[in-house]
Amino acid sequence: MGNVPSAVKHCLSYQQLLREHLWIGDSVAGTLDPAQESSQLSGLPEYVKIVEVGPRDGLQNEKVIVPTDIKIEFINQLSQTGLSVIEVTSFVSSRWVPQMADHSEVMRGIHQYPGVRYPVLTPNLQGFHRAVAAGATEISVFGAASESFSKKNINCSIEESMGKFEEVVKSAKHMNIPVRGYVSCALGCPYEGSITPQKVTEVSKRLYGMGCYEISLGDTIGVGTPGSMKRMLESVMKEIPSGALAVHCHDTYGQALANILMALQMGINVVDSAVSGLGGCPYAKGASGNVATEDLVYMLNGLGLNTGVNLYKVMEAGDFICKAVNKTTNSKVAQASFNA
């Protein structure tokens, strides 16, 4: 780099510097130093649960089909980072999502660490039964706040999809299996454009009412900004307790962390992310996908919030999967830390 002053080359090992000053590193309850505590913003939750969706939402949008054993190794690595929820796979028809064709093998092949939960997506009753047979103990169902998106994505109206989900939730309740609900297009739809907060509230309320313990509100195409995030959450929080809500932000327009900050300020304390920012966006070619777990953890650490997640181990898992899919990471923290 021709313009780099020679002084820079004498600079202390940068990573070491950062570790020493706790900008990145372990976030373990009770070990914050006074300086970090003072940087805690008032009004923010003390603990944030991160739901890692890399192996499912991330890989699902990757072109390269990842071998089963790589997926299993990836999830096993993630299990050792301190992440408490890792979405493993999707019991969807392989015709629609070839990447997830090995769902049963992956579910059976991973090591299930104590204290870590491994939900799987189940779009319908058939998928649900397969998931249970493969050892799943938690599932997710995927609704949308947009009629057009619902029709194009799962070939039925919102009302019809709710009917299918009720069947799944009923069976799951019967077997004491917790169900997480997703609401796509919470801040905008690739077909309908803007989506009203009222519609998001309506769909979220349905899912919560039928028995989903948590609703993940997804900015599927990443078009949201902190203002639209705030308006949407204000509406939903009138009907659903904030403790039962999560945000799932895509970084398609670089807005994810700013939107997440707004959500935290509103009292949300569950955030979905994908290691390495895996996944593109099927609606905007060349665009990025999920918010990167590394960058999220970096921000939460800096805010003095507890996550239980070891950033270095997450970066290692990210490095592993990026090599496996042969692409560079979308995480800025990883880009800054690993020499290019």
Place this chain on the structure above:
Amino acid sequence: MFRPDGFLSLPCTVSTSSMGTLPKQVKIVEVGPRDGLQNEKNIVPTAVKIKLIDMLSEAGLPVIEATSFVSPKWVPQMADHTEVLKGIQKFPGINYPVLTPNFKGFEAAVAAGAKEVAIFGAASELFTRKNVNCSIEESFQRFDVILKAARAAGIAVRGYVSCVLGCPYEGKISPAKVVEVTKKLYSMGCYEISLGDTIGVGTPGVMKDMLSAVMHEVPLAALAVHCHDTYGQALANTLMALQMGVSVVDSSVAGLGGCPYAQGASGNLATEDLIYMLAGLGIHTGVNLQKLLEAGNFICQALNRKSSSKVAQATCKL
């Protein structure tokens, strides 16, 4: 100052955040042609630099940092500073500040037609020594010479404070130190102080702490933030600054510039991504996003690199 045309039409309600009222207008200081290009490996021909700046002017940016009157020995990319400043179209209502690290640079800038200059301080003693080979106190003495001359010539001076949220040599920087340096530059005559997270290590909490301290001593309207996106935190940090009432933000088209302290890392906050957020928040900037995207596309092709702007990546059809 703000051009009325080309405002991105998105839902236009000014929202109040839970942390305070956001400003209705934000002035964007475009630093791509200077801070951005300065950190790019490939040397950009003078004609390309001039065209970039002209395209940025067309996009409606109210302030465009054109170049740096620094010795080409240190920053070869800026060797053509005089030709660039003389060659660009000066749109009415748009300011074209240039960096002047010392009195010699200041004189050359004035001779080349500069009407506004910028000087660069730091909140870190070690960084100052390594970067400009003197102490913070000595750097103030050098600035004083420039400020006196600028005042006499009716030239406005913007002050920069580097390392406000962390230093690659000293590590953590206390807000008190940032206040000290900022206050000094302001009292010496800088009309505006841009607070820079030079290595992008900051997060919203430390941004808030630093700004709270500085705001006690320097008027809010005289403050700007300059966030680097090295760790992906720039937009979140900028949002926090806006919530604190800051209404001037520095950014770089296409997120130009790497980071000399972290190989492979990204550099400045991308202007396109910033505009996207501000437009979504209903905050007026006067910038035409479409024309800005064109300028970004132009310079990325010239540099033979991909844009670092996510908005550009999402909008460009590959």
